Amino acid sequence: MFGFLKGLAVTISRLPKKKVTLQYPEVKPEWPERFRGIHEFIPERCIVCNQCARICPTSCISLSGTRGEDRKLRIDTYDINFEICILCDLCTEVCPTEAIKMTGEFELAAYSRDQLYKNMEWLYQNYLRHSGAKELEAGTGETGGPGEAGVGAAAGGGAASEQKAGGTDE
Amino acid sequence: MAEIRTEEMLMNVGPQHPSTHGVLRLVVKLDGETIVDVDPVVGYLHRGTEKLAEDLQYTQIIPYTDRMDYLAAMLNNYALVHAVEEAMELQIPERAEYLRVIVMELNRIASHLLFIGAYLLDLGAMSPFLYVFQDRERILQLFNEICGARITYNYMRIGGVKWDAPPGWIEKVQQFVPHMRESIKMLHDLITGNEIFLNRVKGIGAYDAETAIAYSLSGINLRCTGYKWDLRRNRPYSIYDRFDFEIPVGKNGDCFDRYILHLEEMEQSLRIVEQACGQIPEGPVMGKVPKILRPPAGEYYSGIEGARGELGVYFVSDGKDKPYRLKFRRPSFVNLQLLPSLLKGQNMANLIAILGAVDIVLGEVDC
Numbered sequence: 001m002f003g004f005l006k007g008l009a010v011t012i013s014r015l016p017k018k019k020v021t022l023q024y025p026e027v028k029p030e031w032p033e034r035f036r037g038i039h040e041f042i043p044e045r046c047i048v049c050n051q052c053a054r055i056c057p058t059s060c061i062s063l064s065g066t067r068g069e070d071r072k073l074r075i076d077t078y079d080i081n082f083e084i085c086i087l088c089d090l091c092t093e094v095c096p097t098e099a100i101k102m103t104g105e106f107e108l109a110a111y112s113r114d115q116l117y118k119n120m121e122w123l124y125q126n127y128l129r130h131s132g133a134k135e136l137e138a139g140t141g142e143t144g145g146p147g148e149a150g151v152g153a154a155a156g157g158g159a160a161s162e163q164k165a166g167g168t169d170e
Numbered sequence: 171m172a173e174i175r176t177e178e179m180l181m182n183v184g185p186q187h188p189s190t191h192g193v194l195r196l197v198v199k200l201d202g203e204t205i206v207d208v209d210p211v212v213g214y215l216h217r218g219t220e221k222l223a224e225d226l227q228y229t230q231i232i233p234y235t236d237r238m239d240y241l242a243a244m245l246n247n248y249a250l251v252h253a254v255e256e257a258m259e260l261q262i263p264e265r266a267e268y269l270r271v272i273v274m275e276l277n278r279i280a281s282h283l284l285f286i287g288a289y290l291l292d293l294g295a296m297s298p299f300l301y302v303f304q305d306r307e308r309i310l311q312l313f314n315e316i317c318g319a320r321i322t323y324n325y326m327r328i329g330g331v332k333w334d335a336p337p338g339w340i341e342k343v344q345q346f347v348p349h350m351r352e353s354i355k356m357l358h359d360l361i362t363g364n365e366i367f368l369n370r371v372k373g374i375g376a377y378d379a380e381t382a383i384a385y386s387l388s389g390i391n392l393r394c395t396g397y398k399w400d401l402r403r404n405r406p407y408s409i410y411d412r413f414d415f416e417i418p419v420g421k422n423g424d425c426f427d428r429y430i431l432h433l434e435e436m437e438q439s440l441r442i443v444e445q446a447c448g449q450i451p452e453g454p455v456m457g458k459v460p461k462i463l464r465p466p467a468g469e470y471y472s473g474i475e476g477a478r479g480e481l482g483v484y485f486v487s488d489g490k491d492k493p494y495r496l497k498f499r500r501p502s503f504v505n506l507q508l509l510p511s512l513l514k515g516q517n518m519a520n521l522i523a524i525l526g527a528v529d530i531v532l533g534e535v536d537c
Contacts, residue, residue, distance in 0.1 A: 009359070020307070034317065034318035036319050057231075088322070090233070
């Protein structure tokens with residue numbers, strides 16, 4: 001009987017303690033800097049070395065690039081299939097130019113499987129939402145001054161490649 | 171009065187049952203309340219890790235090991251990288267070894283905490299589960315800071331670790347140690363003396379050291395019989411020979427001994443963490459390793475003391491960057507083999523108490 005009461009005393013002593021539960025959807029958790037969430041991708045930095053696609057244990061990255069007029073490789077498409085991505089961080093580890101990085105974003109639930117295929121545009125937007133926004137605030141952004149210019153460049157690049165693709169079709 | 175006709179009954183416990191800790195199915199043959207026969211059916215969580223590994227480079231296998239024993243993924247990480255390092259005879263920087271030991275022992279504590287919480291939940295006590303999760307949460311928070319994940323760490327690399335500890339991390343671990351000691355005391359007060367709990371576990375599911383060795387049990391399932399066998403001492407790996415710690419052993423080999431050993435091992439792990447935090451040197455965390463890892467052709471085996479027993483990695487290399495064959499010796503799977511003979515003749519209500527004390531993780535049983 002004594003041991004039983006001793007246990008009860010522990011329970012009662014815990015009653016006035018502060019609650020530790022996080023009311024999740026209302027209160028978001030704060031993740032540390034190294035948190036491995038959904039990727040972000042910066043097309044300007046990518047040199048199409050294909051290392052991320054090769055190291056990926058589940059082969060969830062597919063990418064393609066073309067050689068521009070200045071003999072430099074330029075990324076055209078970059079897709080991550082989050083149905084099979086295990087967020088292991090090996091792709092960001094091998095990336096020599098830090099074109100692919102991980103953010104603190106972790107909410108991936110979707111209503112259809114198709115929505116889990118994220119393309120380059122989505123991943124770049126994810127960059128603007130996370131690191132990009134932070135870098136702009138700190139004034140250390142890769143794109144320099146105004147954010148609009150960066151978006152414009154990427155969108156322009158995308159449009160150009162589409163035009164090119166259209167051109168080859170004709 | 172005419173004699174009542176009785177017959178044996180077949181009952182499925184699981185695969186979807188909260189007390190089987192995952193997707194284990196036990197086909198129980200019952201005679202009234204007494205268990206006549208038990209047939210554990212495994213494989214509901216089989217993902218073919220060993221076969222997948224044959225098509226992966228050694229670095230790429232590390233995230234897969236996270237998903238075997240998902241309560242002690244750091245130890246799984248280490249088992250694999252240690253086997254490859256032994257095979258390639260790589261030099262590991264001191265700081266990396268110390269960081270590995272700290273995270274491994276913290277992970278052992280987290281895993282044992284969850285055992286205690288889940289075991290008491292099996293026996294019908296709700297509050298210990300909530301208490302241990304608070305402490306486990308602190309450990310997971312520390313892991314989140316050092317490697318960016320709470321469960322699937324993928325922290326170790328062949329030749330070192332992925333990241334150095336962030337500034338102030340070691341101090342946080344040092345602050346955690348006394349806090350955890352308090353928590354262990356609290357758990358003793360809360361559970362160890364409780365008469366209801368003692369009646370459920372004392373003398374239940376007992377076996378002797380001979381049986382344990384015959385079934386090649388390891389870890390706490392072996393030590394609870396009084397047989398002192400811990401790979402950290404008996405076959406020292408990493409830098410465990412530098413630390414001063416004891417191997418707690420039981421004597422009756424029953425469920426209570428297995429429970430109390432988990433608590434005592436946590437204290438020893440805290441001692442190791444404390445010493446490692448004091449001794450940790452500065453320096454690099456990644457050794458010089460070739461870009462493409464090609465262990466020389468041959469067969470290699472290395473075992474470490476996992477949270478549940480001897481966690482072994484056996485692989486055959488044919489000199490290429492991928493293993494020819496990789497086999498994990500998972501302690502949960504081996505320890506589970508004793509269950510049918512242990513349960514025969516027991517009361518049905520003891521099934522959960524005995525199964526829970528074996529401390530299996532289904533991700534590891536099925537691999």
